[in-house]
Amino acid sequence: GGKLLTIYFPTDSVLTGAKTYYGDRDDTHQENIHWDGTSNDNTNGRAAGIPGSYWISCWQGDCGTRCRIFCRIKRFPLGWKGLTDKVQREENRDFRDCQRNLRKKRSEGGRSPGCVEMDNYLLENGVIPDSALFMQLYGKYMEARGLTTMEEAIESLKKDAEEAAKLQSLSFNMVQSGKMGYINCDFFPGKGMTNLINAEVKLPYARNIDCKLVFTNYKAIMPAGYNGKTYSFNNVPPGEEAWLVALMIADDQPYLFLEKVNISKDLPKIGFKKMSAEDIAEALKKLD
Numbered sequence: 001g002g003k004l005l006t007i008y009f010p011t012d013s014v015l016t017g018a019k020t021y022y023g024d025r026d027d028t029h030q031e032n033i034h035w036d037g038t039s040n041d042n043t044n045g046r047a048a049g050i051p052g053s054y055w056i057s058c059w060q061g062d063c064g065t066r067c068r069i070f071c072r073i074k075r076f077p078l079g080w081k082g083l084t085d086k087v088q089r090e091e092n093r094d095f096r097d098c099q100r101n102l103r104k105k106r107s108e109g110g111r112s113p114g115c116v117e118m119d120n121y122l123l124e125n126g127v128i129p130d131s132a133l134f135m136q137l138y139g140k141y142m143e144a145r146g147l148t149t150m151e152e153a154i155e156s157l158k159k160d161a162e163e164a165a166k167l168q169s170l171s172f173n174m175v176q177s178g179k180m181g182y183i184n185c186d187f188f189p190g191k192g193m194t195n196l197i198n199a200e201v202k203l204p205y206a207r208n209i210d211c212k213l214v215f216t217n218y219k220a221i222m223p224a225g226y227n228g229k230t231y232s233f234n235n236v237p238p239g240e241e242a243w244l245v246a247l248m249i250a251d252d253q254p255y256l257f258l259e260k261v262n263i264s265k266d267l268p269k270i271g272f273k274k275m276s277a278e279d280i281a282e283a284l285k286k287l288d
Contacts, residue, residue, distance in 0.1 A: 050122070050137065051128060052157045058115035059129060059154070060098070113219050163249040167210045168246050170254060170280055182286075183220040185234040197238050199263055201231040201246075203270045208250060214243040214287050236263050243287055246270050247280070256280045
C-alpha cells in the first residue's frame with residue numbers, strides 16, 4: 001500500500017494554487033518553452049509552505065489556544081507533578097508564559113485576518129506549526145548563526161526580512177533608473193549566441209547581499225545565481241560591457257559596489273562602500 005507523505009519547507013510566501021508543469025525547450029528559439037499542459041500533481045503526498053512571516057507575526061507558542069476551565073482541570077495533576085519534577089516544572093512555566101502571551105495578543109486586538117487565513121491553510125494541509133517543526137525547518141539556519149533558542153531565531157528572521165525589504169527598495173532604483181527589465185540565463189542563448197561562459201564573483205553568498213549584472217546595451221538586469229561557493233552569472237557573452245552592481249545591508253547601513261566591467265570568467269573582487277540610500281539612488285543613475 002501507499003503511504004501519505006507531508007513535506008514541510010520554509011518559504012517567503014505561499015502560493016496555494018502552484019503546481020509543477022512539464023515542457024520542452026524550442027530547438028530553434030531557446031527562450032521559448034512548449035508546455036504540455038499537464039501538472040505533476042498525481043503523487044500520494046502533499047506539501048505545505050510556511051512563510052517566515054508566520055513565525056514572526058502569527059506563532060502563538062506550543063500551547064496553541066487559550067486554556068480555559070476544563071483545560072485547567074485536566075492540567076491540575078501536572079501542577080502537582082511539577083513540585084517534585086524539574087522537567088515538568090519547566091514545562092509548566094513555559095505553558096504559563098505562552099498563555100500570558102495569548103491573553104496579551106487578545107487584549108491588543110486579537111488575531112489578524114492574515115494569521116487566521118494562514119492557520120486555516122496549515123490546518124487543511126495537516127501542518128502543526130510548533131517549536132519541533134520550527135527546529136526541523138530552521139535548525140541549520142540557527143546553527144550557522146550560533147542561535148540557541150526559537151525566540152532568538154525568530155528575531156533573526158525578522159531582521160532578515162527587514163533587510164530584504166530594504167535591499168528590494170534599493171534594487172528597485174536600478175529598474176526605475178533606466179526602465180530596464182530582468183533576464184535570466186536563457187536570454188543570450190535565446191538570441192542565438194554561442195561560446196557563452198559562466199562568470200564568477202568572488203563573493204560568498206549572504207542573505208543581506210544583492211548582486212546583479214546590468215547590460216546597458218540590452219537594457220537588461222541579470223540577478224546572480226549561486227553555484228555552491230560564490231555568486232555566478234551563467235551563459236553570458238565574454239567581452240560584453242556591463243555594470244557589476246552589489247548592494248548590502250549590514251546593521252541598517254546600506255553599502256554599494258558599482259563598477260563597469262567586460263565580462264570574463266573571473267569578475268572583479270567586490271569592495272563595498274558605505275553610502276546613504278539617497279547617494280545610492282544617485283549613483284545608480286549611471287546605469288541610464
